[in-house]
Amino acid sequence: MPGLKFPGMSLIAWAAVAIAAVMVIFTVAYSKDYHLLAIAIPMLAALVIIPMLLTKMSQSTYLNAVPLYEKKAKLQKISNIDLSKVGEAVKVRGVIKNISFRWLNRPHVTIDDNTGTISAILFTAASEHLVIGEQVEVLGVVMRKLIHRGLPAISAISIKKLRTGSE
Numbered sequence: 271m272p273g274l275k276f277p278g279m280s281l282i283a284w285a286a287v288a289i290a291a292v293m294v295i296f297t298v299a300y301s302k303d304y305h306l307l308a309i310a311i312p313m314l315a316a317l318v319i320i321p322m323l324l325t326k327m328s329q330s331t332y333l334n335a336v337p338l339y340e341k342k343a344k345l346q347k348i349s350n351i352d353l354s355k356v357g358e359a360v361k362v363r364g365v366i367k368n369i370s371f372r373w374l375n376r377p378h379v380t381i382d383d384n385t386g387t388i389s390a391i392l393f394t395a396a397s398e399h400l401v402i403g404e405q406v407e408v409l410g411v412v413m414r415k416l417i418h419r420g421l422p423a424i425s426a427i428s429i430k431k432l433r434t435g436s437e
Contacts (some may be wrong), residue, residue, distance in 0.1 A: 278394075280375040285320040291315055311434055325375060328394035339409050339427050349385035351422050355412040360424060362388065363407045363432065369400055379429060381408055389415060389423040398431055405432040 279287075281362045294310040342359040351360060364383035375395040380387055390408040400406070410426040 279321045281395060284354060286318045290314055303334055325395050329397060332394055340350040340371050343409055346383040347386045348383045349381045349413055351388060353422055358412050360412055361407060361409050366400060366402050366404050366406055369402060390429060407432055
C-alpha cells in the first residue's frame, strides 16, 4: 500500500524486548536448562513482531481514513481554531516548531502558521520522518488538549511534508 513502510518500534517496546532477553539469558545460564530456549526465543520474536504489526495496522487505518477526512476538512488558520470547533475536521499548514514523544511512536508536533501555534497529536507512528523547521500539512479533528483541557489541539489523521520549490 503506498505511503506505508515497515514500521519501527517505540523505545518502550525495545526496552521490553531487551529486559526479556536479559532475563532469558540469566535464567538459562543459571538453570542450565536449554529447553527453555524453545519457549523463550519464539516469545522474544513475538515481542518484536506484535508491536510492529500493530503499528502497521494502525498506520493503514489512518491512511485509509485520509480520503474521508479530506472531503470534510477545511483549510484553517491556526488562530481561528478554538474549543468551539471540537469534533470538526480541519486542515492546517505551517512549520514544525517542536516534536515530542517521538520515542513513544506517538509524536506530538507543534505547528506554527504565523497566526498561532497548535499541537497536532498522532496516535500512531508518523508515516514520514518529521524534522523541526519543515513545512507540513496537518489533517485531523479538533480536540481538547490532553493535559491543558482548556486549549485546542488536533488529533492528526496525517501529517505530510509540503514540498518546496527548492527540492
